[in-house]
Amino acid sequence: MKIALLGYGKMGQTIEKIAVSRGHEIVVVVDENTKEYDITLADVAIDFSIPSVAVNNISNCFNNNVPVVSGTTGWLADYQKMVDLCNEKNGGFIYASNYSLGVNIFFELNQHLAKMMKNLSQYNVTMEEIHHKQKLDEPSGTAITLAEGVIEHTKYNGWEVDKATEELNIPIKAIRSPEVPGTHTVDYTSEVDSIEIKHTAHNRQGFALGAVIAAEWLVGKHGVFSMRDVLGL
Ligand SMILES: NC(=O)C1=CN([C@@H]2O[C@H](COP(=O)(O)OP(=O)(O)OC[C@H]3O[C@@H](n4cnc5c(N)ncnc54)[C@H](OP(=O)(O)O)[C@@H]3O)[C@@H](O)[C@H]2O)C=CC1
């Protein structure tokens, strides 16, 4: 498979190693300094860039009939626009806030726990995400997905960073600490006890492997998909 890497930072470089080890070829690499590139050289594009360019990168793929796996976070206000463009162009698209197998299992666990807590109004939910200091967005995309999972099944109807000013918003604490690849905690606390679920990434390999597996899965398909589709969860 010929791959275009849109974004060649911490993730782009990790993805390159895993993709090559699985027999794929990197035919396009794009970073901040790239002036022009031919996306049509690739069978699939993998975008791990920065929030301000993600929409442009993804649109360029759809406009050139190249399926795209998007891992960039912090641009989701435009997600529906990209879904519409994908459908209009009959393209192939996967966005996931987190591509690691472990986090996708954690997402399922989070939803299952939220369903069980549905009627237990004595518990208040709080979340915490910890990431390296270079991260541009907060809260993390993963924390937003976790919050959406809780909101779907409980009394909560929104989220806020740090402190919640609305009673039914989930407060998400975003901590920045050197070198942390990504740690997420969901906590239910009552007067008498707490229930906590936590995922800790030890490095970026899980994210990168998941993104390459998603790209392998997407080639030849048309439509908008998720990691649940890829992993058959
Ligand atoms: N979904 C998931 O599983 C995961 C998502 N992420 C997300 O992926 C994104 C990238 O993370 P990470 O690799 O750690 O970040 P980095 O800052 O290490 O890398 C970002 C890259 O984007 C490049 N870039 C800047 N402008 C452009 C442009 N116009 N077109 C293409 N690339 C550009 C930068 O170029 P230059 O180096 O020249 O500045 C850099 O190579 C973030 O949004 C992060 O939240 C991260 C991990 C997992």
Ligand SMILES: O=C(O)C1=N[C@H](C(=O)O)C[C@H](O)C1
């Ligand atoms: O920026 C990162 O590093 C990460 N970003 C993703 C997010 O925002 O959730 C995924 C992972 O936590 C690492």
